[in-house]
Amino acid sequence: MWADAVGQLVALESPSGDPGAIGRCGDLVAELATRWVPGVRVSRDARGGVPDLSLTLEGDPSASVLLLCHLDTVWEVGAFPGGLRREGRRMTGPGVFDMKGGVVVGLAAMAAVAEHGQAPGRVTLLCTGDEEVGSTASRPTIEQAARESSAVLVLEPPAEGALKVGRKGVGTYRLRLHGRAAHAGLEPELGVNAVAELARLVDAVGDLGDPGVGTTVTPTVFRGGGRVNVVPELAELDVDVRFATSAEATRIDRGLRQLKPRHPDATLELGGGPNRPPLETAAAADLFAVAKGIGSWLGMPPIQGVTVGGGSDGNFTAALGVPTLDGLGVVGGSAHAPGEWADLGSLPERGALVAGCLWQLGTTRVSS
Numbered sequence: 598m599w600a601d602a603v604g605q606l607v608a609l610e611s612p613s614g615d616p617g618a619i620g621r622c623g624d625l626v627a628e629l630a631t632r633w634v635p636g637v638r639v640s641r642d643a644r645g646g647v648p649d650l651s652l653t654l655e656g657d658p659s660a661s662v663l664l665l666c667h668l669d670t671v672w673e674v675g676a677f678p679g680g681l682r683r684e685g686r687r688m689t690g691p692g693v694f695d696m697k698g699g700v701v702v703g704l705a706a707m708a709a710v711a712e713h714g715q716a717p718g719r720v721t722l723l724c725t726g727d728e729e730v731g732s733t734a735s736r737p738t739i740e741q742a743a744r745e746s747s748a749v750l751v752l753e754p755p756a757e758g759a760l761k762v763g764r765k766g767v768g769t770y771r772l773r774l775h776g777r778a779a780h781a782g783l784e785p786e787l788g789v790n791a792v793a794e795l796a797r798l799v800d801a802v803g804d805l806g807d808p809g810v811g812t813t814v815t816p817t818v819f820r821g822g823g824r825v826n827v828v829p830e831l832a833e834l835d836v837d838v839r840f841a842t843s844a845e846a847t848r849i850d851r852g853l854r855q856l857k858p859r860h861p862d863a864t865l866e867l868g869g870g871p872n873r874p875p876l877e878t879a880a881a882a883d884l885f886a887v888a889k890g891i892g893s894w895l896g897m898p899p900i901q902g903v904t905v906g907g908g909s910d911g912n913f914t915a916a917l918g919v920p921t922l923d924g925l926g927v928v929g930g931s932a933h934a935p936g937e938w939a940d941l942g943s944l945p946e947r948g949a950l951v952a953g954c955l956w957q958l959g960t961t962r963v964s965s
């Protein structure tokens with residue numbers, strides 16, 4: 598039945614930015630929860646016009662666990678090449694891996710906990726609707742739920758089965774260089790060439806990175822100039838920044854602010870900043886030990902942990918000091934890419950792993 602539920606959720610395509618579709622997906626999750634999780638309380642909200650859904654099993658609030666999911670996908674309706682397909686235990690489709698399979702892992706874990714009597718600690722499964730576009734609307738809801746919890750388990754996909762014990766933080770910046778326009782043939786000396794000035798700074802931007810400690814600073818988009826015979830007065834550079842620690846985020850921010858153009862009349866303006874804080878490995882260490890213990894008790898192969906570059910909503914909860922472990926969703930691959938797939942055979946094992954963590958965390962506190 599869990600595998601069929603994944604198929605139904607994937608069939609209800611729900612791209613970010615389509616509240617109607619995300620709401621219908623939420624309706625189905627609520628219906629499945631009501632059917633399978635005895636005693637569950639369902640509540641709906643729509644902050645900033647983006648629907649979200651939370652499912653709660655009451656229990657000891659001082660040992661409460663937040664299961665974090667999102668219902669939106671990166672796929673516009675009908676855009677997934679080949680559509681939804683199932684061959685044996687392999688299902689291919691839009692969002693099957695990231696992360697509708699994870700939503701069903703969460704439901705299965707809640708059902709297991711509910712069926713075996715009173716949950717030791719309170720369990721909340723939160724499904725948001727804008728994770729793939731930066732969680733602008735849902736971030737306050739996520740942070741509120743995290744503050745009320747003593748641990749957060751994020752049901753995002755694992756990395757080749759491994760849990761995510763660290764996620765880099767993300768920053769995006771835009772450098773805008775203002776020069777002065779002039780006729781390129783008659784009096785170019787009166788101009789200040791914004792393209793040339795900004796181009797000179799591109800290497801300095803990239804050199805701020807320090808891959809040895811996991812910091813990358815990547816110039817990604819360069820725009821400048823308008824007409825071939827005019828000295829350009831404006832140029833812009835977009836920069837993607839990834840960092841493993843908050844200290845590195847601060848260092849990069851400071852470094853970018855210290856950049857100076859060479860021409861005295863050129864001015865440099867800096868926009869943007871850090872967007873997602875890092876999920877530092879210390880925030881996940883104790884929860885990872887719990888998951889490893891449960892995994893070996895279940896007879897699973899040894900559970901691995903990795904640090905990855907991409908951010909998730911777990912970055913927000915870890916930044917609040919709430920212990921956070923990510924990557925507990927369904928096994929599969931090709932997130933955000935054609936051929937995205939999930940191994941439905943991993944559902945019982947993943948559900949049992951999360952349920953085991955809920956039991957353990959409902960009776961013992963962990964620290965971040």
Ligand SMILES: [Zn+2]
Pocket residue numbers: 667695696728753754
């Ligand atoms: Zn995701």
